[in-house]
Amino acid sequence: LxxxxxxxxxxxxxxxxxxxRRRAALRDSSLYLPGVIKAMTTEWTYKKIFSAKLAGGKRDHAICLVLDVSTSMFGTLSIGMIKTIVVFIAALRKLSLENFSIIVFGRDVRLSKTNEQSWYAASIYTLIQQLRFDRDDDTNDADALETASDLLIQCSTRGEKKIFILTDDYITCGNRLSMIQQRAEDHNSDLIAMAISTDQTNLKSPYKRYLQCAATYGLLKALRFLVFGEMIQDLAGEREKILINSGHPLSDVTVDICFCLDCTG
Structure with missing residues (x-):
């Protein structure tokens, strides 16, 4: 898994x-000497004379995991959360993504791990001690997300900044939660709410992007659907624009798709 x-x-x-690592490219600010030589010998039919960083790919992203430990999570929701966190963190580490923080919240907000800290025995022990679902009878989700947003703002990464909140969201901070979500969006932090259980939740009401699946294994399809489903919705929106502008129904919609395959070594 x-x-x-x-x-x-x-x-x-x-x-x-x-x-x-640099490779031959069609455009950039630096010349690629082997490419220039090849272009001269082919009477400039070969066009890749520039040098660009196109190989040696790495991932530079910042992640914050926000965990709801309020009493409403007790039962299958908490079990699903714990299983998901174990697998999710292992998957992040397999991708060499150590730049993740963990926030636990209920009535109060508690920082379990910062983005700078390593995931080692002390961090694991701290998180285990905080995963208690019989203490907090309130859900201070807005403060938790605000803290997560602040942590990601301070990260120097140029890549994606994502917040994953695992909650049922039955007791929320109302309108303030919407304001915090907008603030995170303004700072280029993507927020995804998740619940791993068959229990009924309230994710649809306060969150723009959310997913719920019965078991941890369902995350595989759910994440793919969340990403590609949005692409399909965007295409559907383009079709609606065409219909509105033209005033005539369309029987077919033509979409140009290009697949770019990297054949370099």
Whole structure:
């Protein structure tokens, strides 16, 4: 399961976004001497004379996991959360994504791990001690998300900044939660709410992006659907724009798709 989840995360959520090795390219600010020589010998039919960082891909992303430990999570929701966190963190580490923080919240907000801390015995012990679902009878989700947003703002990464909150969200901070979500969005932090259980939840009401699945293994399809489902909705929106502008119904919608395959070594 860890291998499968890491593959999904690496493909659709945290792709390579930092490259360290230079390759021949069609445009950039530096010339690529082997490319220039080849271009001269082919009477300039060969066009890749520039040097760009296109190989040696690495992932440079910042993640914050926000965990709801209020009493409403007791039962299958808490069991699903714990299983998911174990697999999720293992998948992140398999992708060499150590830059993640963990926040636990109920009535209060508690920082379990910062982005700078390593995931070692002390961090694991701290998190285990905080995963109690019989103490907090309130859900201070807005403060937790505000703290998560502040942590990601301070990160120096140039890549994706994502907040994953695991909650049922039955007791929320109302309108303030919407304001915090907008603030995170303004600072380029992507927020995804998750629940791993068959129990009924209230994720649909306060969150723009959410997923719920019965078991941890369902995350594989749920994450793919969340990403590609949004692409389909965007295409549907384009069709509606065409209909509104033209005033005539369309029987077919033509979409140009280009697949770019990297054949370099």
């Amino acid at each position: 860890v291998d499968d989840l890491s593959a999904v995360l690496g493909d659709v959520v945290f792709p390579f976004n930092k490259f360290t």
